[in-house]
Amino acid sequence: MSAERTVYLDYSATTPVKQEVLDTMIPYFTENFGNPSSLYQQGLEAKLSLDHAREQVASLIGADPEEVIFTGGGSESDNWVLEGVAHKLKKQGRHIITSKIEHHAILHTCQYLQSLGFEITYLDVDQEGFVSPEDLEKAIRPDTILVSIMFVNNEIGTVEPIKELAAVAHKHGILFHTDAVQAVGNVKMDVHDLGIDFMSMSSHKIYGPKGEGGLYLRKGVRIPSFIHGGAQEGGRRAGTENLAGIVGFGKAAEVAEKNIDWHIKHCSELRDYLLDRITAEIPDVIVNGPHDHSLRHPGNANVTFRYIEGESILILLDQAGISVSTGSACSSKSLEPSHVLTAIGVDSTTIHGSIRFTVGDFTTKEDVDYAVDHLKEVVARLREISSMSRPE
Ligand SMILES: *Cc1c(COP(=O)(O)O)cnc(C)c1O
Numbered sequence: 001m002s003a004e005r006t007v008y009l010d011y012s013a014t015t016p017v018k019q020e021v022l023d024t025m026i027p028y029f030t031e032n033f034g035n036p037s038s039l040y041q042q043g044l045e046a047k048l049s050l051d052h053a054r055e056q057v058a059s060l061i062g063a064d065p066e067e068v069i070f071t072g073g074g075s076e077s078d079n080w081v082l083e084g085v086a087h088k089l090k091k092q093g094r095h096i097i098t099s100k101i102e103h104h105a106i107l108h109t110c111q112y113l114q115s116l117g118f119e120i121t122y123l124d125v126d127q128e129g130f131v132s133p134e135d136l137e138k139a140i141r142p143d144t145i146l147v148s149i150m151f152v153n154n155e156i157g158t159v160e161p162i163k164e165l166a167a168v169a170h171k172h173g174i175l176f177h178t179d180a181v182q183a184v185g186n187v188k189m190d191v192h193d194l195g196i197d198f199m200s201m202s203s204h205k206i207y208g209p210k211g212e213g214g215l216y217l218r219k220g221v222r223i224p225s226f227i228h229g230g231a232q233e234g235g236r237r238a239g240t241e242n243l244a245g246i247v248g249f250g251k252a253a254e255v256a257e258k259n260i261d262w263h264i265k266h267c268s269e270l271r272d273y274l275l276d277r278i279t280a281e282i283p284d285v286i287v288n289g290p291h292d293h294s295l296r297h298p299g300n301a302n303v304t305f306r307y308i309e310g311e312s313i314l315i316l317l318d319q320a321g322i323s324v325s326t327g328s329a330c331s332s333k334s335l336e337p338s339h340v341l342t343a344i345g346v347d348s349t350t351i352h353g354s355i356r357f358t359v360g361d362f363t364t365k366e367d368v369d370y371a372v373d374h375l376k377e378v379v380a381r382l383r384e385i386s387s388m389s390r391p392e
Contacts, residue, residue, distance in 0.1 A: 003321025007367040010323045011205075011299055011360030012154050012182060017248065018207040018361075024251040025209065028244035036241055037232065046243055053250025060253040061180075061199070062190030063216050069233045070246050073213035074181040074202030075105040076226070078148075080215060080237075081177045081198045082109045084223030085146045086118055089175075093143030099123045099131050100343040101158075102150050105200075106179055107339070123149075128290040129158030129344050136168050147176050151183035151199075155340040155356055156289030157300030159187055166195045175221070181205055181213075185256035185263070186297055197221045203245065207361065208252030212245035263361060267299035270359045270368055275301050277372045282379055288346060288354065299359040304346060308382040310354050316378040322371050325356045 008016075017025075028049070034042035036050045051065070058065040071077045086096065098110055100122045110120045121139045123131050131149050140147075147169040152159050162178050169176040177198035183189065185206040191199060199216035203209055217223070217236075229238030256263070272293065278285060284306040290296040305313060310326035317324055326338075337351040346354065359368070 003319065005367075005370055006321040006323075007363075007371050008323045009357045009359060009363070009367070009371060010325050011363075012297070012356065012358040013325055014204050014210065015207045015360055016362070017209055018252065018255060020255060021208055021248050021251045025244045025248040028247050032243075036243065037230065049243065049247055050241060053246045053253075056250035056254040056257075057201070057214055060257045061184060061201070061216060062192055064219065066234075067191075067216055067219055069215045069217055069236055070241065070249070071213045071215050071237060072242070073211055074103075074179065074200050074205070075213075077200035077202075077213050077215040078103070078105040078179055079109050080226040081200065081223065082106065082113060082146070082148060084226060085175055085177075086113050086116075087224055088222075089145040090118075093141075093145045094118045095121070095141050095144045097121045097123065097136065097139050097144060097147045099125060099149050101125050101129055101153050101155075101340045102148070103154055103179055103181070106148060106150070125158075125343050127344050128295075129153050129156050129340070130290070130295075131160050131165065133161060133164040133168050136165055140168075140172050140174065144172070144174050147174055149176075149178060151178045151180035151189075152187060152297050153289075153340060154182045155338060156302045156344065157182075157297035158290050159183070159295045159297065162196065163194050166197075170195060182297055185253075185260065186267075186299070188260060191216050191218075198223075203249035203252055206252045206256045209245045209248040212242055212249045214249070259361070264298045266361065267359050267363070268293060270363050270365065271299055271301050271357075273365065274357060274359065274368045274372065275303075277368070278303055278375070281372065281376055286346070286350065288341060288344065297358075299363075301357045301359075302341075303355055303357070304341075304350050305353045305355065305379050306350050307386050308353050308379065310352055312382050313353075313355055313375070313378055316382070317371070317374060320370075320374040320378075322374060324371075325358075326354060 034046035036046040054065045054068050058068045123135050149165050166176040175197045179200045181202040184201045197218045201214040203212040225236050227238045286304040288302040341351050
């Protein structure tokens, strides 16, 4: 069965590579294939391209270029900071603080560290997904070595008070990391003003290639290398650089910086239009995440449809060419309810009826209309055959 149209509403899972990004990358597979470590002209040119990409990424986040290290993606950056700080400071303490709504790249690394004898405190969040600086302050112990709180939640879009949280950690002399994979390009930021020590980034969430990312490492802060080998990235991340990927990430960062005002306005208008239509035209829905849209990812809408399963909605929408997600892409293959929706208190009878829609730069109003028209039909159809208890 082929659908009339394809409508991609899952920009928080990944984004297409923009044409100008791809055009910038292509020569690095062929004529500009030099190794940045080589000492002849071709290598020096590759090194200059690497430096330029570093400046582009640094500019987007307000960092100095020397503070940006390229990695193999957001998950690697998250693993590196947690394991690196744990390893470096284990004699000083073995306690790490994070939140209950982190991405699995953080949560599963924390579980791994627990298996090595570290203790992890998982902070609660309120009903909109916010971590409270007071709760953080109360959780700090003399043996706390790191606080890691995500900048923007990938399921419900909550923008956390990172500056306040970092200030609490620093007041106690504790290092602060944020997973900013969903924040970069979606929230204006200046890492120096935020006062953080480490920040994880990913290229494929900002219209760059997959398998590429970065770590902001504040000047003067050191962690052990995660990948040992050559002297690439100042000896901090070995391995011949993925130059095409890095150049693509750099270009994507430049485009994101240039477009950020337009991007935020475009996405939030379409997201609000989507939510307005859903809440006006479909009964028994609950919108999850922050109600104040200035504290929410501009493209994120997360909605619970009562009495039906999100999985069934996803499958029927897919048949109409519409891509959405239930919870996070990582947990979508399991039947475990989303840890984020559980943490904000969505009750267990309705939690399975939740769908995440994320709009992006290529989304149009026609896409949203097509999706909502189908959604209305799909929800009505599923509710008719639903066996879940309903009042009346
Ligand atoms: C996508 C995502 C990651 C993982 O990034 P990859 O580059 O895919 O490894 C980490 N954290 C958050 C919040 C994400 O949304």
